[in-house]
């Protein structure tokens with residue numbers, strides 16, 4: 761089963777993708793994570809994307825489509841793929857459809873995670889991630905355990921993202937509404953769209969997604 765998690769920055773896409781990886785043996789393909797990895801690699805591409813990401817703008821379609829193409833061409837995954845943060849433009853959506861078709865695969869569900877913009881500032885500015893495994897935490901709603909160890913991998917180092925500022929969030933939100941939100945109509949017209957309340961508790965969001973996907 762291949763699915764897209766669609767929603768603005770802070771909607772909870774990464775959080776729910778990590779749960780699906782554990783519960784359904786799916787593979788998370790996060791273009792944000794791939795780009796963050798590229799920027800630390802010191803390559804030319806990494807230098808180009810670092811500045812764009814920190815300001816909250818979108819990286820070019822060519823770069824992100826190339827990253828996804830590479831992953832899809834390296835083979836399928838038994839539980840299927842979760843596209844997290846991709847596609848983000850109509851050109852990326854068209855490219856994904858073609859890439860899946862080329863690999864003899866299909867897209868099963870697009871899940872829009874609806875949230876209130878006002879909630880996003882608190883979510884984004886309170887976020888941290890495990891430096892070792894990428895597990896997502898929040899200062900209030902999912903704090904790092906008191907023993908300072910990541911419950912997923914035991915890591916003891918946690919980091920915050922350079923683009924998790926109120927200023928960059930405004931640009932990221934604008935990019936979402938201008939460039940990504942047209943995908944809601946695009947996938948609705950294709951009969952793939954389902955909507956969940958992203959403001960519910962993490963467990964309730966997981967339950968709503970499970971209902972869409974079928975099974976527990």
Ligand code: AP5
Pocket residue numbers: 767768769770771772773774775776791792793795812813814816817818819820821824844845846847848852883884886887888896897898899901902923932958959960961962963965
């Ligand atoms: P990316 O890394 O994709 O970031 P994003 O889409 O802005 O989304 P986030 O990761 O910020 O939020 P999320 O929805 O995953 O929320 P999370 O689960 O962490 O992209 C970063 C940048 O890379 C872009 O700005 C762009 O420059 C570039 N880029 C990436 N993909 C691209 C593409 N395809 N094309 C072009 N450029 C691209 O949750 C947020 C916080 O809330 C956490 O602290 C979490 O613990 C908490 N939380 C989650 N769910 C709940 C809940 N239900 N209740 C309470 N708290 C919750």
